[in-house]
């Protein structure tokens with residue numbers, strides 16, 4: 161596989177290039193349904209060739225294709241869609257920093273990504289060079305972190321921090337590691353799923369130097385857990401870097417129990433702990449990807465008890481407006497009467513659990 165720079169340089173960024181890509185492979189663009197695509201209005205097209213090669217072009221409903229090709233549905237904007245659905249702006253004290261929770265900050269280094277996901281909630285600024293941090297803004301963000309001793313964890317996000325070369329990431333990690341109260345460094349990235357070769361031994365060795373560094377990869381479908389992905393994530397795990405995953409619940413991509421079960425099991429087999437399953441944020445033009453919460457709860461109910469607890473992420477909702485994340489879960493405790501709890505198992509059977517009398521009560 162080529163380098164990231166090469167993958168970025170050769171990515172498909174226009175519908176004309178997509179036509180040419182298909183024709184190179186002997187696929188008729190009309191038969192592949194390209195006529196149904198829309199010219200992207202807000203979020204430009206960007207798809208690395210590695211990811212295009214994973215798509216089944218004979219299936220117009222292919223779940224990977226759906227994530228990266230713009231449909232006319234993107235033009236549908238609902239009255240209560242939000243330009244900044246999770247309230248990054250209201251919690252941004254200085255450019256590049258989102259300080260929503262007391263002990264951790266998001267450090268948004270760049271607006272660039274190796275792929276442009278059609279469901280992205282930061283779609284308004286992804287790919288806009290003006291939103292990538294300037295040197296003085298970068299220094300200002302580091303100063304903010306250094307001046308707030310309650311910041312225990314820094315999460316590098318964007319955009320996607322793994323679009324930077326290791327030399328730049330090394331500088332970022334080194335500067336953060338020199339701040340004594342910052343104990344945990346976390347990198348959020350979609351790049352490993354759409355161009356696994358980004359995870360090199362050199363990257364793994366660098367991350368290891370600044371441990372504890374956690375890597376959280378964004379993966380939405382079992383076919384993204386390809387042999388290349390497993391191999392390259394394995395390099396990172398072998399260097400002692402814990403790897404977790406986050407998944408966005410997406411209509412037509414992964415909104416059934418079988419797909420989610422296969423995804424989470426494959427991730428665990430690749431030594432990745434599924435961390436979050438996100439309810440889709442309410443960004444304009446993403447309604448066609450929306451799965452109702454009721455359905456999300458049914459899916460979680462369908463998974464719990466049927467696949468190993470190791471494979472289960474927490475299903476979460478970011479409360480619109482920046483009010484934080486809450487776990488969403490089916491109810492397993494149905495009622496309580498004194499020390500008696502009515503609980504329901506994964507077969508839907510109800511049982512009574514009696515709380516033991518505590519030592520304090522018997523004293």
Ligand code: SF4
Nearest residue numbers: 273276277280319350
């Ligand atoms: S990689 Fe992440 S930030 Fe970039 S477009 Fe996709 S979802 Fe958005």
